Amino acid sequence: MDKVLFLYSTREGQTKKILKHIAEQLDNCECDFSDIHDMPDIDFSCYEKVLVGASIRYGHLHKKLYQFISQNYQALKNTKAAFVCVNLTARKENEGKDTPEGSVYIRTFLKKSQWQPPLIGVFAGALRYPRYRLFDKFMIQFIMKITGGETDISKEVEYTNWDKVKLFSDDFKKM
Structure with a gap:
């Protein structure tokens, strides 16, 4: 039985x-x-494959992601490893924002990271207004107003396209 690590x-x-x-x-x-x-x-030698997933907040991936990649670059490079970026901009599938080529976040990631994953997925996340702190709630509402998204702070909206996630899963299996 293969072992897979999800970070x-x-x-x-x-x-x-x-x-x-x-x-x-x-x-x-x-x-x-x-x-x-x-x-x-992590002992990466224990795993057949690795999938790293990270979310965007205020236009940035968390700095701990970059620290982790820096500390584990050789292991990631020498393992069947893929990357997934989750963000609200990817909800704009008709504009190609849900693809590695169309995602400004992936372009930035690839410039900042020495790790260049052979397989990258970009998925829309979820808007969870009731769970946010007050500052985040209003900042995200402001961003969503500018970008044409949901602004009702009483709502939770899941934008993730699960069919697209399934297609990525199939590609990840083939790695």
Whole structure:
């Protein structure tokens, strides 16, 4: 049985939820999950594949993601490893914002990171107004107003395209 490691950097949990959905698509695999923010010490040789998932907040990936990549660059480079970016901009599928080529966040990631994953997924996340702190609630509402998104702060909206996640899962299996 293959072992697969899922590493995540998430704010409200949607990135981890997406990774768990991908794990459910894998046949005959033992899946381990670890929060990058805990800066885990990992023996990558125990795993057949690795999937790193991270979310965007205020236009940026968390700095701990870059620290983790820097500390584990050789292991990631020498392992079948892929990357997933979760953000609200990816809800604009008709504009191509849900593709590695159309995502400004992926372009920035690839410039800032020495790790250049061979497989990258970009998925829309979830808007969880009731879970946000007051400052975040109003800042995200402002951003959503500018970008034509949901502004009702009583709502939670999941924009994730689960069919697209399934297609990525199929590509990840083939790695």
